[in-house]
Amino acid sequence: MPKPITPLTVTAAELLGPAMMRVSFAGDLAAFEGYDDTDRYVKLLFTPDGSPDLTRMADGERPAVRSYTVLDLDVVAGTFAIDFALHGSGFAMRWAREVRAGAEISVQGPGSGYTPDPTADWYLLVGDDAALPAVRQSLAALPPDAQGYAVVQVGREAERLPLPAPRGVEVHWLHRDDDSPSLADAVRALAWREGRVDVFVHGEAQTVMQEIRPYLAAQGVDCRAASISGYWKRGLVDEEFRAWKRELAAAEAG
Structure with missing residues (x-):
């Protein structure tokens, strides 16, 4: 069954260092309830040419997805952040470099699969x-x-x-x-x-x-x-x- 799609609004973008940008988001995160794994992630949705505006896609066209780890998730407040490594030239990285508060994007997910086993040696x-x-x-x-x-x-x-x-x-x-x-x-x-x-x-x-x-x-x-x-x-x-x-x-x- 496909994961739900959640529209988000960018609330802040902060350069953490020379090669990492943290982008903060807000939205209705009801679909994220119960996702506590440390590797939980979402898929950011773009048009095939790299725009977050999915209304530009032609009928039958599929969005391009880019997967990123979800940080500082607060389901009640409806907020989380994503850290973007700024190496390479992919359009998700270009979007993160240029994004400003108020921008909108949709994500699919979340997904997850790992939490440290507390019983490991x-x-x-x-x-x-x-x-x-x-x-x-x-x-x-x-x-x-x-x-x-x-x-x-x-x-x-x-x-x-x-x-x-x-x-x-x-x-x-x-x-x-x-x-x-x-x-x-x-x-x-x-x-x-x-x-x-x-x-x-x-x-x-x-x-x-x-x-x-x-x-x-x-x-x-x-x-x-x-x-x-x-x-x-x-x-x-x-x-x-x-x-x-x-x-x-x-x-x-x-």
Whole structure:
């Protein structure tokens, strides 16, 4: 059954750093009741040429969707925020750079699927800029005595944002623009801990699905029960990326 579509109004847009824009929204969020997972997300709806004005679409034309994590959800107040990583040239990022209070857009959702398991022995949270909001929310939801790692990759040191974590969770920052190891190499270099690990690994699909996931499987992680998925793929727009994901799933199923 299709997720509901909710019209929203932009209430503020704030640059958090050189490569992250936070846009705040308001609307009737009744459809969001009960969505408490730390990776809850919505799909922003655009015309195929990147406008949020869906009345411009021709009959039979389908909207282009861009998925983003929902932050600071308050269903009663009817507010939430989205952090947009400002890398690349996609039209959702261009929209976020230019949007002002009063602008309108519709979203479909929400969806979700992950909340940290409080009974796990330790946690492994891994992501790039696109996954940073979900990693931040997951860290905030961990038990105070949690143990484990958070590994996050951004473009450069200036793009780091506050990432509070329990004392027992080591936070490792990586930068694409310097001599930091790759995200996959950094994960492989971590000391593997004893006990049952709760895994959240999201980001660039090639890195996540074809480099990090096989390594985790070799460590005994049941990847079907873990939260491991690509949010985007280098060189592909969203529509091409979703086709790539379908082809990958079909190949793995076969």
